Amino acid sequence: MVYIENLVKRDFKPLKKSCEKLRKVVKSGKKRYRDDDRRSGGRDRRNRDRGRSSYIEVQEQQPAEDSPEKRLTTLLIILGDKMTPKEITTNIDKVASILKSEYSKLETHVLKTIKNCFIELPMNFMELPMKSYIYGTLIGLVNVTRSDVGVKVVKMTSQTLQQCLNEGNWRGAKLSLKFFGELTNANVISPRTMLDVYDDLLTALDEQNLKMSRADTIVYIVLASLPYVATRLRERCPDVLESMLAKIERYFYARERTILDIDGSVVRKSIQPYVGPNVPYEQQDMLELLWTQIQNLKSNDWVCPNLLKPWSEYDGVLITADQHEVEKFVVPQEFGGMNNSLPTTSFRIFVGLDDESIKEHDVSDISYFIINDVVDDILDIMEVNRKDCAKYLKDLPYCFAPDTFIGKDTTVSAAKTDVKVESETKMETEEDSFPNNWTNDNPPSVDTTNTNQNITANFQLEQIIVEAIGILFDRVDIMDVECCYRFWNWFSHHLSNFSFIWNWKDWESSLQFDPLHPKVCFLRETFQKMVRYSYYERIKSTIPDEFSSIFPIEPSTSFKYEDSTHPLHDLAETLLGKIRKRASNEDVQAYFKEIVTALPPKEQDQTIRDIFVQCVLMQGCKSFSHVLNVIERYLPILQSLNESPEDKLHTVKIVAEFWKRNTQFLGILLDKLLNYRVIDASSIITWLFTKEMETEVSKSYMWEIMKNTINKVISRVKQVQYKLDTLINPRTDIIDITSDVDKKVNSEELRSLENTLSNVTREQKEVLLALVNLFVGMLDERLKEYIEQDIQDPMSQYWFWWAYGFFKEIGRCYQPQMSTFMVTLETVIIDPLDTKTNPIIANVIEMIKAFGRMKEASVVEDLS
Template identity: 60%
Template sequence: MERSPDETGGSRRNDNDERRGNGGRDRKQRERGRSYSESQDQVTDDSPEKKLSTLLVILGDKMTPQEIHKNIEKIADIVQTEYSKYEPLVLKTIKNCFMELPMKTFIYGTLVGLVNVKRPDIGSAIVKMTAQTLQQCLNEGNWRGAKFALKFFAELTNANVILPRTMLDIYDDLLTTLDEPNVKLYRADTIVYIVLSTLPFVALQLRERSLEVLDSILSKIERYFESRERAIAEIGGSVVLHSVTPYIGSNLPYDQADTLDILWSQIQNLRREGWECKILLKPWSDYDSILVTSDQHEVDKFIVKEHSHKLCNSLPVPLFRVFVGLEDETIVDSHKTTDISYFLIRDIIDDIIEIYEINRKECTKYLKDLPYNFSSGTFVEKDTTTSITNSEVKVKDEPDIKIEPDMDTFSNNWRIDNSKEANAGSISNQGIVSFKLEQIIVEEIFSHIFRLPQPRFKPIFYHSLLTEICKSMHESFPPIISFAILYVFMSIGILFDRLGIMDVECCYRFWNWFAHHLSNFGFVWNWKDWESTLQLDPLHPKVCFIRETLEKTIRYSYYDRIRSTIPEEFFVLFPAAEPSTNFRYEDPDHHLNNSATSLISKLRNKCPNSEIQAHLDEVGKSFPDLPAKEKEQTIRDLFVQCVLMLGSKSFSHVLNVIERYLLVLQSLNETPEARLHTVKIVAEFWMNNTQFLGILLDKLLNYRVIDAISVISWLFTEEMEKDIAKSYVWEIMKNTINKVISRVKQVASKREMVLNPQSEVGGQGIDITSEEDKKINSQELHTVENTLNAVTREQKEVLLKIAQMFVSLLDSRLKTYESQGITDPMSQLWFWWAYGFFKEITRTYQPQISTFFVTMETIVVTPDLNPRILNVIGM
């Protein structure tokens, strides 16, 4: 269905255009502002094409509003002149700019508006390209990219490139999703989110020129929120929200509402204030008298396809905050969550983090320069009325680059003007609530780190980003980081008390980050400030935080170095022994010392498996009166300990020994009891180096010497209960589960390739045509399916085993507390940790557990099971 010319005017989208918008996708092949493949299209670094694309990319970098004003006009003239020569490059670069530099969308919208005044053909082409990009993103389920394209349409509306009614029609196209029968909550939430998040940028224009239609759109959204509240109640959404909140329990520092509810409240407040958002820069307003003369262009109808597997924006998601309710005057608590400005700032920070995940330096650069993308006064102590430098901005800081006159016509106009004249007449914005940029960045990055059940990227990225920010913004940032630690996890300030009400997984992630952070700054910290923590219960979250941080830092350095950085008072939380082996037969007085010495000598000399087995048999004969089971355990302990001792120098050493004597190891571990015993032997040998312990168990799982059930069974043995709050226990458990899940995924992928041989990489699969080929393929499929059934069954057994062990462990404790008259089990720190980790396991592996949830309920859930445990299973 096409819109009528009297509504929109101009040209329509070409549905066959293959140009794509990334919007944060394909990050692994991106250069600054351009994808890797696109950058390769440039002939030379000093070519006219390179200079033109660079001009567009750096437009607005560290520029005052006055500098932006002057340089937009210059570049608009260049684009108008050179477009015919470089049409594909211009369209591609502008697309990359609004998809990968969303903090500067307002600049590019105004630029296109000025170009459209004299060259409506260019404006039409850009509108068509933007429409193609938006539809492509909708087709792929690339919702962040869709938001970027929609935001660019908003700025094109401001610049009079498309009509306000056209923009409202685009919104209406997207919101038709809400009219679908039985629409999925996550699907509707995502669409409403991208509409509301872009509305503040264009609301003034919509209010002034199409108020009735705007009100109609808002009424539709309002009806959705009313029905959404009922829908969330029906599906237990409040339980889901509670399961992913960083803070738990009572006496929370703030109301943990989901982000979409907060955004809707902010939009309603903005509406009551006349849609005036004072932090937004509006360069297009300086050209109203010019832009009003331009042509507008129409846009085809957009269709939102169903994406059952790509909608990852499943809400509700709670808003995480750090700097709230503080008494310290050095912290500016100006983050008013009722103000749409707070959302817009955090949203663009989130976009920058998402787009530049591949490059923390670029990410830091754009985060640091955010004050230049908002009105003066938006941020405390950030003056953007003067440019960062009065020198001209050069491409990659090179000297003047001249373009030969016979190559093009824009000659020396390629430079962006940051001259003093452009600094004159700075605009003063009154009535803006000032924000502390560093605080919002901290909150947003920590919200990523604490995102449950999983952060978007690997934790190392967020760790490295905070380190880069500290180094780049060294004058103001480290004190804020210090406040974040002190107030959230340490012994001073109101937020220190939050540790006891934080999700256990968030505590774990935080001490992992803190240890990494210390490793980047010489392990320097004022430990004395935390001395009072030493008086607390050994299982108190504050004590565990310090203990686990110290143990993690040893992995980043070495034992003596870390020990020398902490006061003696903290030695009680420091490992008593440095990372080392615990070889049972090292003592010359041990009755098997000679046997162990002889066995290690044979292993070192690389004697064959048969000779090693014969030696073990001889050792067994030396205990004729020992029961068979104990004899087997003695031989197994001797052999495994000697293998580990010989390979203790490095991982390559131990892997070589394991591979060489794998047959002997497997013969000694043929029963579940034997495999559990081997796990205990490894754990005792590496009791002073839990990092090596985890790695060795992982390798033995790879070689099928032990299995996942044996590792899980060991973790739930009585002797392991004392380590309930130690990282290594839960790291081993998760690594074991991940290993099993990974096997299922690998076999499932192989099955898919056998079923669809043409779907292999590049579509160059085997063409199965002959009967013989079909027979071979059928046999291979049968084998793969049997393997898939086996690994899927193992996955089910492992997760069921964990659920059973957790339920049994927690239920036993609850009965003990009941007999002792303890009414609040969460006040017992051991239970607090165990219960929290049970919740984390069920939350993280919900996709796998959901495939056999009925079976789990049948086996695990009993009529008398405590409701507290049932709540975790219900999540």
């Protein structure tokens, strides 16, 4: 680590003569953080809708490598990296001196860099919210002699917070409040001003018929930022702070009553990661848990020993500085992107264990939230930069006070510092990152929370990950089914980064369980996923022979007419030869007419479809590009052979039979045929619920195909809706120079889009109705069998455990779409059921309705 102290020991006359060591680091290719090429070789995984042109535009705006701006940026970014508290204060002094002398020359760049460091905004490269305490103190020191800098920073932060509120960027709003808190600590703004900022936000709680989702979001960002500034507020304005907390407390009482009134317990129960009577801990609502943590912090006189407070070293200096006013903030009436319109539940790993060597975290302590929150920010903000995500997770102890983490063999050299840095972040970062990956509606890329932490990790961190995996495997049979699915997806990818090495013998005892037992299915699906990440023989060689019974068969094709004894072998070979020679569509159609007379009259169409689709798949089996070329060449024939729902269902079955030994290709081929409109979503959904597919209920490929198909249908609705909204409400900054003729064309386009939207919306409703109907029919039939067999608890049957679990996930995932036709759904599907005999199915529908009630719930009590 090249410390700032070493970088600036020469005279700063001006920036161009400083940081020679830093220049060598930059030229050597060692990136400090998000450099301009940070996305090379990949794609923007977090914001896929960002245009490439915008990215190139921002690239071009970046300062040159040897410019003063670039060197100052790097100084600010590395400030605090792997530094003890004493080193942090020393280097804050040095950088503050630089800013004071150079601010006039680089004002715009300094403000932009500071803004980028404390908050995450689209297209910024340097989001370091875990260092806000450093930047707050830095601005405080500069503000002592250069109050103009303080004014500009406060104004910039105010504008940023209001922008975040207007855009529904709630993470950004939280980080802005957090930075305001650090500016309060550094005496840049007064504690009373900080409380006024909070009051501006909490004024929304006084609204009549306040939406609970709106209130939850505002209360969350206030409480999340409060621990960082609470000590100052208690010292200077205790009465105002107490009044604010009393208002929040009144909201929590009203919130709980509202949840009871709408039967919100149904929602809370449905989103818990662990299910059944033997859960390892009490699964709490995260917002309520945060309120409990804040109350405990208050009981502890607002002292949070885990937070670094470099500003406290300068109290005597900072008190002499000018304080600045903050503009009044307004929370828009209509805003999107709520933090979460539904309650979220804690997901913990290292709890309820017999191992005395593992110390359980006290979740009621505010430090549990603070560390969790920082880890969550790092994972989300740095998802596009895996290497630096790992770096900041591994170096997390340096962002907190010494002794925050329990460590081994990590004492910093006594020659370097007089402070011991305990740097084992293991249990905290692992326990905080797993929920991000498994319980979010839109989890981060699977390799973000996996590769980032592990590739650069030390041996101890690897060991704690192994321990976490073992604990989760032991609990897999009490997990929600969706969590199981995400677990084996994550685990297989984790192994792909470590040469697929694992001590499988530890889990050999699980093979004695039922083939549909969650542990057995976990192992089987993990092996299946591992094969996708490598090649078959390599994976097979790493798995002990004892697991051969659940190891997948080698991926291959299943060409129905390959056997020379098949009566249609010669016809298929001839057709395959024509396809290999790239015969025209006309030639192929002519060949159909030749062979049709040799086929049974009632099976002519089906047989021709079967032979042709099989031959197309056989010709394209070498790779995805091969099969796409063949499909595109013969697309007119494929479409002509698949005009009715029965035809399309038949084609889906043909593809499934051909690729039954390679489910990855199967999923991709069905997706491509769906894109080309050869088949439709209804045909895929119908196939998934055929009798022969019931044995596949615990296999991930089935549910991946199902979700991908539904997502495709929903995506079409969103795309058309977006086009229609854009046409109706074009950008206001573009001058309207269209002629009357153009406007007439736009009217025609408007009618066309409205018709298209009606069609795709109807398709979405039909597909989801069919999906629920098929799910209910399948589960109802199985429940009747259990009644005949005198099975009292259907959840004790693993087939039902999987099927019902995925049904519940479908209800959770697509509740927004299903809520638009709940009356139809209940009338057509639920009412005919005997819900007294089979209440468990109706529970899912009730869950969907409860989700809708929760999202629309209003708190009607007066909280003023």
